[in-house]
Amino acid sequence: MPLMKFHLVKGRSTEEIDRLLDVAHRAMVSSFKVPERDRYQILTEHEPSHLRALDTGLDLPRTSKFLLLEVVSRPRPRAEKxxxxxxxxxxxxxxxxxxxxxxxxxxxxxxxxxWSFGRGRAQFLTGEL
Structure with missing residues (x-):
């Protein structure tokens, strides 16, 4: 925890995807001080016509390397985000x-x-985490 959901346009190699997931995990560990084994990532690849992300008027040039990352997490301080x-x-x-x-x-x-990480228990509530 946190749970990271990656949305990409299809076309990256396995090596590129592995590197992207590793980089994102290191950023999470560094910024939120989560344990190294606290890694929950889901990657979904989309056809180019199925992923649209404009720039909200910020003049951000988007390319085929665009990444939309959804992070599900317990509350985090603004500075950490x-x-x-x-x-x-x-x-x-x-x-x-x-x-x-x-x-x-x-x-x-x-x-x-x-959050339940398994065994039908809420480990944050039971004190296991």
Whole structure:
């Protein structure tokens, strides 16, 4: 936890996808101080005609490398979220040759009772986590 949902246009190699997922996880660990094994990622590839993301009037040139990242998480401080945005974009630019203009992130917050990692228990509530 957090749960990261990646939406990409089809066409990246397995190596590119692996690198992108690794970079995003490192940004999450760095920004939110989550444990290294706290890794939950789902990647969905879309046909180019099935993923549209304009720039909300910000004059951001989008390319076929566009990434929409949905993050589901317990509440996080504003400073940590801002650090995550910056760290993620910098790492994707350096390690994945992605423009920061192609990175869009949206957070959805939930609470401890909204997570069960298995065994039919809510580990944040039981004290297991």
């Amino acid at each position: 801002l650090a995550f945005y910056e760290t993620l974009c910098g790492a994707l630019e350096g390690d994945c040759d992605m423009s920061p203009d192609d990175v869009m992130v949206s957070f959805t917050q939930n609470s401890d009772e909204d």
